[in-house]
Amino acid sequence: MSAQAQADQIPANAQAKSWGDGWECVRGFRRTGDACLAVVVPANAYATNRTYGSGWACLHGFREMDATTCLAVVVPNGGHLDPSGTSWSCLRGYMEADDQCLEIVLPPNAYLTDNSFGSVWRCGRGFEVDGDTCAAIVVPENAFLNGSGYGQPWTCERGYVENEEGCAAVIVPENAFFDDATYGPGWKCNRGFAASDDECSKINLPDNAHLDRSGNRWECHRNFQRSQGSCILND
DSSP: OOHHHHHHHSOTTEEEOSSSSSEEEOTTEEEETTEEEEOOOOTTEEEOOOSSSSSEEEOTTEEEETTTEEEEOOOOTTEEEOTTSSOEEEOTTEEEETTEEEEOOOOTTEEEOOOSSSOSEEEOTTEEEETTEEEEOOOOTTEEEOOOSSSOSEEEOTTEEEETTEEEEOOOOTTEEEOOOSSSSSEEEOTTEEEETTEEEEOOOOTTEEEOTTSSSEEEOTTEEEETTEEEEOO
């Protein structure tokens, strides 16, 4: 087919493709069948002047509806328009509910969080969540607030150990020393002694035995094995 014949087949408002065969509509027009129809830009939109897509896009603050209309984004009280210009989000201190932004009512002794999930508020120091309120934490005598976000909110002072009633003074038995570990009775036996109830009993080493690394138990020398409280030579 001659170039003239090809030109005769190009409809109005179209042009030959810059590569390959055929034709394409010029900017501001879209192909419909074998014709190029003008792009109709709806209200609150602008022409994109692109050869693909709808040829238009909604203005900032509007969003496309039914591919023919741009409706204004209605921002509720307590909200703000998102940077995209097509949606909204609630301001700090508000939460979304049924296309509205409801003000968050804080209970006394609480503060807002930045959580995107879960509770939107937390209790201040010295208080803990109790339903929809913040109740004062009762710290027993000889204890202090530990600031932990979980578990027991208080810790016993040094020299005291937690029990059912609160914090009891650690009574260190003879041949023992105070131990500030968060578990146990609050004391450990000296090297060469073993805990027995609330006391430290001297360890009597059998022949061919020695204290282990803890110093509170014993084990047999190499080439000996334990048998009924003694160390016997391996066969």
